[in-house]
Amino acid sequence: MEKNFIIAGFGGQGVLLAGEVLATAFMLAGKHVTWYPSYGAEMRGGTVNCEVVASDDEVSAVNKIDTDFIVALNQASFDKFIKKIKNGGTMIANSSLVKELKNRADINYLFTPITKLAEELGNIKMTNILALGVLAKASKMVSLEHLIEALDRVLPPHRKNLLPLNIKALKIGYEYDLLPV
Amino acid sequence: MTQCLAEKKVLTKGNYAIAQAAILAGCECYFGYPITPQSEIGEFMSGKMQELNRAYVSAESELAAINMVIGACSTGAKAMTSSSSCAVSLMQEALSYATSDQLPVVLVSVMRGGPGLGNIYPSQGDYFQATKGGGNGDYKLIVLAPSTVQECADLTYKAFYLAHKYKNPTVLLADGLLGQMMEPVEFKDYTYPEIDNSSWALTGAKGRDGRVIRSYAPLAEDQCVFLEKLYQKYKTIEENETEWEEIGTEDADILFISFGSTSRNVKTAVKMCREKGIKAGMLRPITLYPFPNKRIKELSEKVKKVITVEVNMGQMINDVKLAVNGKVPVELINKPVGAPPAPEEILLKVEDLI
Amino acid sequence: MTTQVFKIPDSLRKDVKYSFCPGCDHGVAVRLVAEVLDELNLKEKAILAASIGCSVTIYDFLNVDSIESPHGRAMAEATGVKRARPDKFVFTYQGDGDFASIGLAESLHAALRGEKISAICINNTTYGMTGGQLGPTTLLGQVTTTSPTGRNLEYYGYPIKIAEHIALCEGTAFSARVSLDTVANIRKAKEAIKKAFEVQIKGLGFGFVEILSTCPTNWKMTPDQAHERVRNEMMKTFVPGIYKDITNNKQAVLV
Secondary structure (H helix, E strand, O other): OOOEEEEEEOOOHHHHHHHHHHHHHHOOOOOEEEEEEEOOHHOOOEEEEEEEEEEOOOOOOOOOOOOEEEEOOHHHHHHHHHEEEEEEEEEEOOOOOOOOOOOOOOOOEEEHHHHHHHHHHHHHHHHHHHHHHHHHHHHOOOHHHHHHHHHHHHHHHHHHHHHHHHHHHHHHHHOOOOOOO | OOOOOOEEEEEEEEEHHHHHHHHHHOOOOOEEEEOOOHHHHHHEEEEEEEEHOOOOEOOOOOOHHHHHHHHHHOOOOEEEEEEHHHHHHHHHHHHHHHHHOOOOOEEEEEEOOOOOOEEEEEEOOOOOHHOOOOOOOOOOOOEOOOOOOHHHHHHHHHHHHHOOOOOOOOEEEEHHHHHHHHEEEEEOOOOOOOOOOOOOOOOOOOOOOEEEEEEOOOOOHHHHHHHHHHHHHHHHHHHHHHOEEEOOOOOEEEEEEEEOHHHHHHHHHHHHHOOOOOEEEEEEEEEEEEEOOHHHHHHOOOOOOOOOOOOOOOOOHHHHHHHHOOOOOEEEEOOOOOOOOHHHHHHHHHHOOO | OOOOOOOOOOOOOOOOOOOOOOOOHHHHHHHHHHHHHHHHHHHHHHHEEEEEOHHHHHHHHEEEEEEEEEOOHHHHHHHHHHHHOOEEEEEEEHHHHHHHOOOOHHHHHHHHHOOOOEEEEEEEOOOOOOEEEEEOOOOOOOOOOOEOOOOOOHHOOOOOOOOHHHHOOOOEEEEEEEEOOOOOHHHHHHHHHHHHHHHHHHOOOEEEEEOOOOOOHHOOOOOOHHHHHEEEEEEHHHOOOOEEEEHHHHHHOOO
16 A cells, blocks of 8 residues: 655745654654655745655655645645645645635545644644644554654754654644544 | 664665765765755765765865865775766766776766756756766766665665776766655665775885876877777676666566666556556666666567656667667657656556557 | 986986977976975875876876876865875876966865865966967967967956965965076975975975976977076066965965
C-alpha cells in the first residue's frame, strides 16, 4: 500500500519540519518513505509545501498528480491544493485561517482550528506539530509513538528543550474531537 | 539532516547523503562554490571538513574550485567538488585537462534546468554535458547516475573508487529532485580497496627526478601514442564497469530505458502497463559512461519497441539509437524540465505509441 | 687550488635542450628560482604549479614535482596542492597574462586567503608565446600585434601594477617588483625570490615577486636594447621595490 501526504502553509509555519517529522515516523515504522519539498520560485508568493510518500514497497514517483491527505495551514494552500485531492481523499484545513467551504462532494473535509489550539497551548509555533497530531488520527497511517520518537530525532539540539511542548501539541491534535464536517 | 548514526537508517536529503558518503569514503579535500540545488553539499562540508581537520576552501569560482581539485588530486589525495549545470559548464576545460593528466577528480553534478541560467528545477539536460563532455579533445568521464537517496550515498563511494582505480575524472550525475528529497539511508562502511598511487602522485622529488603531470604534448606523435593508451583504458572500463538494472525484461515487448530520478516513475509505469496487459520492462543504466549498449543491443533483438523516458529534449535516446542500430523503433517520452512525467502520463503516451 | 664560483643548480634538470628565445630573461629567472630552491634545501619537498604561456616549459628545466594548470588557474592548482599537503613547499611560475589577466581572480583570492604559497610572475608587457599581443601589462603607447597604433586609453585602458595590487591583500606576507637588467638587479631579484619563499616556509602568508623581463623576439630588439627598454620605459610605470614585507614591518603603500 502507498499513501501520499502534502503539508502546506506559509513560510514560517514549519511545514517542511512537520513533513520531516512525519517522514521520520514512517521510517521508524519500517515503511519506505520519500520527502520532497517545494523550493525555488515556487516558494515565492508565500506558500511552502512538502510531499511525503509512504509505502510498503520502494517509493517510485514523487510529485504525484493527486494526493491522499492534504494539510492546509492557510487559505492560499487550501485554494492551491483542493484540486489535487484524490477521490475519497481528505483535506485537513486549519479553520483558524481557512474559510470552511466544501465545494467537493467526493472528499472528506476536516476543519480544525489548529492555530487557535496552538495559541491556547501557549505557543503559536506549535501549529505544525499540532497539525501532525490531527493528521495521525485522521489517516490512521502513523502512530503517536513513532511521531514522538521522530520529533526527538528531528528537533536540533538547541531546540530539544521544546520537546515536551511539541509532544503536548501532537497529543492535543491527536485527541481533538474529529468529527468529519 | 536527521542524524542518528548509531541507528542504521537516517532520513536525509540526497545532497547530505552525498556529502556524508564523501566524508566516509575518505575525501580529504572539498573545494566548492554555491549553486542551487546542491548548495547543501558545500554547507555540510564546510562544517564537517573543518571538524575533521580536512581541507575545505570556499573557492572564488567554479573555475577555481575544479582546478583546486586537480591540484589536490595531483598529490594523490581524495578530493572533490560539487556543482550544478551552468556552473559545471565552467568546469569543462579543467575536466579535459584532468582526463589528460589522468587524475582522480570527483565531481558531483546536480542537474537543474537549462540552457543558460535556466532555473533550479530538476532536469536531465546535462546528460550530454556529462557523457560527451564540453571540453576539448578526445576523452571520457566515468558517469554514475543514482536514482534514490541511498544510491546517492552508495555511488559516491563508487565514484571515489573508480576515479582512483582508473585515474579518470568521475561524475556523480544527480538532479535537483534527488538532491532535495529525503529518504532513509544506511551509510555502509567504505569497503572498496584503497588504490596505491605512489607511482605517480606528486610528493616532492626525493631520491628521484621530478615528476611532471602534464597534458602539453608538443609533438603530434606523442599525442597519438597517448590517446591510443587512453582509449585502451576506456576499453577496460567499458568491459569491467558497465552497470545497469533491469525489471521485467524477460518477456517485454516494450522496453523502457530511463536513468536517474526519472526511472522511478518509469518503474511504476511498468507496473501500470502490465496491469493493462502491456508487457513492459525497463532497463536503467547506472553507469551512463560506460553505457550498457551491449545489453540494449541484445534486448532490442527481443522487444518490439524501445522507449526512452527523459527530462530533457531527448539526449540519452541518441546513445540508445546507436545501440539498437535500427532493429526496432526507438521513441521518446520526455518532459523538458521539472519533475519527471507522472506514471499515468507515461502510460497514456505508451498507449498512443503502440 | 681552484674555487668554484658558479655551478649549475641541483634543482635544474641535466641535459635539457634550452627552449627560450635568445636574450629572453626567462632563462635567468628560472636559474634564480633553482638556486633559491637549492639554497633553502627545498627541491625534495617542492611542488610546482606550472602555468600556460612561455612559462609552461619551466617543468622541463626544474627538476621538481610539477602539475600543469590550465591558463590562469595555476594559483588554484597550487591552493589544491597546498591544502592537500600542507607540509610541501608549493610555488607557481606564471606570466603576467596568466597571473594578472585570465588568472587575476585566482591570484587575488589566493593572496586574500593568505595561502601559504609563493608565486613568481614574469612581466614582459606582452603575450609572448602567441606572438606579441597586447596583455594586461602592455604599457600605454606600446605597439603590439593587437594594438597596432599603440595602447591608447580609449580602446584598451590602463596596464595593471601587479605587485602593488597583491601588496594590498591582507593575506600577503611579501610582495616585491624586481628586474633582471643588471647584475646588481639580478642579485636583488634573487633576494626577493628567497624572501617570497621564506614567508611560506615560516607560514606567514602569501609570497609574491613580479619580475620585469625582456621579450626581445616580440619587442623586435637586441637583448641589450631590450634591457634598456626595461630600464627606461617599463620602470617608469612599474617601479621596482618592496611593496610589502611583514617580516620588516613594511605594509602596503600606494605608489
